[in-house]
Amino acid sequence: MNFNIESPTSKEELLNCLRNHQSGYFRLAAGFTDLLIELKKSKTEELTVINLSQIKDKQFTGIDIQPSGIRIGALVNVAQIGKNQSIRKSFPVLQQAADALASGQIREVATIGGNICQASPSGDLSCALVALKASCEILKMDGTIRHESLNDFFRGPAVTSLQKNEVLKSIVIPANQTNKLKSGFIKIGKRSAMECSIVSISYHFQLGADAAILHSGIAIGAVAPTVIFCREAADFLHKLNVNKIHETDQLKVAELIQQSASPIDDQRASAWYRNEVLFNSAKSIFEQD
């Protein structure tokens, strides 16, 4: 595995780097937890890796809390997200997804930007962020910023809208409009760590004083070419009391969620299994323990 590596330390150096390599073969990486495995199996002679991990710019490395929402730099690692008190309080779904990702060791180096840009349909953070209706701030080579909802950013398995002259700078999650929440992440796999989701469901409901669902987000992972936002299910739940969702409505939600999925057979599980488990897990969201 021989390749060139460049390690910009600031936004300016990064932009320069991008400009210099536009005509060549380059890859961006920060935590390297996915890229190195991929490179072991591919030819790397002509490759330049732009190593983002040395960039000190706060826009890339910080978690910035504003009244309008929270901005997470693309280089923030997964462990930081899991430990952040504001995220823990306002976006439990994201914190739970972060804590469920891979293992403690990997969470210390893998970044949120990397997890998103891999565009894996089973990406844990991606699933939570789509449910949270997060958007991307993409830095273009000319220094301008392009905004795009994360849902639109994903175009297929391992495919995003990111162009060769762009780099993901940060993710913005809009602030909650109410303080009462029902928010969580369900991950189905075969073991409790180092696991790629077979099915995942993220849900984030903002509740009114009477526990009515005012704003809802539901996303599912590993059951379609991309993470999917379940709009019909989210709309259906509007204004329902989160504590008193009737069993027939629970089944309806599970059905709507299942309808937005298009799972396939692969080595980890069959489409049949994914469908069943998606339905059962979706049903369980509103079950009172």
Add this chain to the structure above:
Amino acid sequence: MDKNLNIIGKSKPKLDGKERVSGRAVYGHDIELPNMLHARILRSQYPCARIKSIDCTKALGLEGVKCILTAQDVDVNRIGYKRDHPVLKKDANCQRDEIAAVAATSKEIAAKALNLIHVEYEEIEGIFDPFEAMKEESRQINLHGKGKDLYGNKNIAESFHYSHGELEKQTKRSKVIVSRRYELPRVTHCCMATSNITADYSTMDGRLTLYASTQVPFLYQRDMAHALKMDPSLIRIIQPVIGGGFGSKLDMYPFEPICALLSIKTGKPVQLLYGREEEFLASPTRQTMIIDLTSGADADGKFTFREVRITMDNGAYTSWGATTPFVMMQTYSSLYQVAACDFQAKAIYTNNPFAGSFRGYGNPQATFSIERNNDLLADELGLGKDEIRLINANYPGEITGQGLHFKTCGAKPALTKVIEASNFIRKNREKHKGRYLKGVGLASMLHVGGGAKIYRSDGCGTRLKLDHYGYLDIITGSSEIGQGSETVLAMIASQELGIPMKHIKVVNTDTDVKPWDVGVHASRTSFVAGNSLLGAIRLMKQKLDRKAAQLMECEAGEFLYENGLIKRDKKEIRIDKVAREMHFGSPNELCIVEYFYEPESSFQDKQFMGDVSGNYAFASQAVEVEVDTFTGNVKVRDVYVSQDVGRVLNPMGLQGQIEGGVATGIGYALTEEMIYEKGYLMNPSFHEYKLLTAVDMPDIHFYPIETLDEAGPYGSKGAGEAPLIPTAAAIANAVSNALGIEFLTLPLSPEKVLKAWSEKKQNELANSQSI
């Protein structure tokens, strides 16, 4: 040996623990010799193919490439238990087949050279199903196999038949008979350290030094010499720290003579290290087996007979793993009292990778089938799962149908203990409702506890050297592969000679230095090496006693050894002073002794009858699971382990063995499986091969049973393999208890469990509608 023990029985951390966890330990991967070359192996592109040509011209032209070997470049003997395994292959018979090997000045160049070797293959449709392989019209898979002459079928690699009792009579008097076919998956050891070897051949004196991760250095030395057509005494085996064995290093594999050959050809040291993917592809596995078992019991619940037919997928070549029936037949014949047994096992050649030996050695598979059938027999008789086992439990003094003599036997105490501790009787009858269903399962096991006389000697040699300063070297033939036996040896010496642990060193890594031992297997090391050490200590004490008596001017006889002193009444002398005086005083001798211990076990006769082990280990486990009926996930909540270990030597070390074994057993039951499609391994990584992690581990409750068997050191028995043997059976029984569903295969993957649960629910629905 009833005396006050102040070291034995008290927890001691492993001698090599600090080195291992701090990174100071020198594994095979850490070895660097001057001018060392790096080797890589080119493996077959197809699981089954004729090789028409191999062109190494381009690869040889690459700068840094020093040597390339193919089958036609070497003059070697075939290897393996049946000598049916060419070191380098002329044709491909499985995916891991070694076609060529490169030695180069760097790992990168060696890897590059592999890509430049051009092999022209003619692919042949492989045979991957053992039943297919046994058909008359199937072609002969291994051309060196002697199946046609020996067993009447060209694709049978090995066959065993054993029986005792009157099968027909026992079948007739059975009230219930249960027949099932079980299929057990292929799993692998997942050693933390990948396979490795460094070979250093000297063109000066023709001697070959191998830094090799083997469990059996003296058999390995002999196998290597046979393969290379060398004199064994010219081969020195040095064992670096071994990062996991679990049986995987019982055989010598082709990569090892290949690396030696590269060193011989180049006259330079050569190192060969596997990557993780190669480790999955090319290291041994547990036997996949299809077991047809019929078991009977009479009206009182007494077992009447077992009739079993086992079909093992041998893969393309035969390793020691093909002899797992030796162990399995003990389990079928003697786990619980059985009046009659008829056992047949065949290892069948296929184009799958060859299986090797793995902790438990066939016993987890055998135990799984027996203990599943036992639950079914209990159900049919209306007996409790605990009752049927207690009725039939082995007992002290029993001589089984196969001739195993249980001079001590903790089977019943172990069963009783886990039944009580787990609240088995209540929990087994409880019915649960809702999403999460709990269940509890029980299983027992029998395994050798005092070595196993399979090879011509099951012995171990020990040399002891006490230096002028009171420090002791234990030079033992036995090896440490993580099981903790070297710590036990140091504890024994400290106990007996009164020398502090920190003054004791265990030397056990060099065949030029250490005396002979058959190797680490059959849970034998603490037993055999411990007895050997005690023998050596007796000799050393005789020497020291004589000298001490002379120096203290008192009568000859036994002394007390304590805190570095040799004492009697009010007289005492430092042990180091005695050693010095032995050397410098008349008759000028060193405080060195040597002892060889051979267990009193006997060989089996041609009908496999005989008492092969110095003693026998018994264990029971009760497992509580919780099944998520939404996902099919099985969560093991608690494992209750009770094991007859004879005597606990090092509680901490034993606990480690128990927990490690149970972890492997849970993986075998629930998640681990090598997935093959037409001879290709589909999941050669930890990403897709689901080895469980630390956070998946349940609470493990351990209750040792001490039967103080006189054959073992301080009454102890072998303990290493036992803890994983009944785990999968107990889990499967627990899942069946939770769901009311029978499972005939492992692993109990979430998908398999959910599918069975969905079918059950649909059937129930259909039945209720039809009523």
